[in-house]
Amino acid sequence: MASKRREGEHPSVTLFRQYLRIRTVQPEPDYGAAVAFLEERACQLGLGCQKVEVAAGRVVTVLTWPGTNPRLSSLLLNSHTDVVPVFKEHWSHDPFEAFKDADGYIYGRGAQDMKCVGIQYLEAVRRLKVEGHHFPRTIHMTFVPDEEIGGHQGMELFVKRPEFQALRAGFALDEGLANPTDAFTVFYSERSPWWVQVTSTGKPGHGSRFIEDTAAEKLAFEEQLQGWCQAAGEGVTFEFAQKWTEPRMTSTDDSDPWWAAFSGVCKDMNLTLEPEIFPAATDSRYLRAVGVPALGFSPMNHTPVLLHDHDERLHEAMFLRGIDIYTRLLPALASVPTLPSES
Numbered sequence: 424m425a426s427k428r429r430e431g432e433h434p435s436v437t438l439f440r441q442y443l444r445i446r447t448v449q450p451e452p453d454y455g456a457a458v459a460f461l462e463e464r465a466c467q468l469g470l471g472c473q474k475v476e477v478a479a480g481r482v483v484t485v486l487t488w489p490g491t492n493p494r495l496s497s498l499l500l501n502s503h504t505d506v507v508p509v510f511k512e513h514w515s516h517d518p519f520e521a522f523k524d525a526d527g528y529i530y531g532r533g534a535q536d537m538k539c540v541g542i543q544y545l546e547a548v549r550r551l552k553v554e555g556h557h558f559p560r561t562i563h564m565t566f567v568p569d570e571e572i573g574g575h576q577g578m579e580l581f582v583k584r585p586e587f588q589a590l591r592a593g594f595a596l597d598e599g600l601a602n603p604t605d606a607f608t609v610f611y612s613e614r615s616p617w618w619v620q621v622t623s624t625g626k627p628g629h630g631s632r633f634i635e636d637t638a639a640e641k642l643a644f645e646e647q648l649q650g651w652c653q654a655a656g657e658g659v660t661f662e663f664a665q666k667w668t669e670p671r672m673t674s675t676d677d678s679d680p681w682w683a684a685f686s687g688v689c690k691d692m693n694l695t696l697e698p699e700i701f702p703a704a705t706d707s708r709y710l711r712a713v714g715v716p717a718l719g720f721s722p723m724n725h726t727p728v729l730l731h732d733h734d735e736r737l738h739e740a741m742f743l744r745g746i747d748i749y750t751r752l753l754p755a756l757a758s759v760p761t762l763p764s765e766s
């Protein structure tokens with residue numbers, strides 16, 4: 424992956440680094456700057472641009488490339504614009520400078536989670552448009568706020584809006600994780616987050632994480648918490664900061680047309696896929712809960728998992744390879760033939 428380019432930087436990498444410099448960092452993300460950046464991209468690419476303010480200062484930006492057959496459901500490419508906080512003293516470079524070292528590694532908060540993916544979608548669409556392609560299905564790119572704090576003022580509200588219904592999403596791609604091996608991980612479901620805040624008056628309390636996925640186990644766990652709090656005595660309570668109870672699975676069966684399109688491209692490109700359940704939670708859960716099958720996929724192999732970590736970084740060659748992958752995935756997904764439910 425040595426990439427000391429004499430000929431200068433690839434414009435897609437330059438755009439990625441610009442996006443990394445926008446400080447959409449929790450708890451006070453500069454969403455205004457991100458939305459302005461995306462509006463400019465829509466303008467440059469000749470895409471429709473819709474802004475849906477789902478809560479005060481919380482805008483979902485939707486960039487749209489219309490398909491040739493409006494009767495078909497659309498392909499939704501989702502990414503969140505916010506990033507998690509940093510401990511600057513633990514970084515080798517300023518996390519919002521998008522520093523690129525001599526080997527081609529780009530350092531920045533959001534380099535893996537998930538500003539890379541947002542730009543990869545845009546650049547794949549740009550390439551396909553420039554080449555003069557048209558596909559039957561509409562492609563919508565949604566850029567959502569607040570995923571990192573649970574999506575309550577982001578995707579959770581957006582999926583309930585008429586503007587979301589109007590997108591008529593038939594299938595979605597969202598974030599996944601890097602994979603240090605030769606394989607690419609694809610996520611077809613998630614763990615259900617239950618964040619519990621235990622408050623104990625009189626003694627210091629402590630929160631615990633128990634993340635199991637079966638309804639029976641979750642019920643047993645809630646009873647256990649109640650039991651512990653009661654046993655601890657007067658004035659000990661707990662409340663859920665997150666409590667997800669609607670686990671859904673996206674089909675990874677070869678008979679499913681979306682999976683067949685997705686996995687078929689990976690096969691053609693000789694990419695090994697490892698289907699897994701996401702170890703944390705993403706906005707995919709909201710999409711799946713309203714009936715939109717979603718796969719979590721961030722095209723990074725041979726890359727250590729550095730989301731939320733110090734020195735989060737991505738090699739520019741891997742970033743560019745991701746654009747190649749989406750440039751193959753989008754035509755296949757946006758050309759999935761009419762489904763029985765659509766005829």
Ligand code: MET
Binds near residue numbers: 573574665703
């Ligand atoms: C339950 S909200 C999840 C926020 C974030 N994606 C995380 O997994 O930490």
Ligand SMILES: [Zn+2]
Binds near residue numbers: 503537
């Ligand atoms: Zn993320």
Ligand SMILES: [Zn+2]
Binds near residue numbers: 507536571730731
């Ligand atoms: Zn994250």
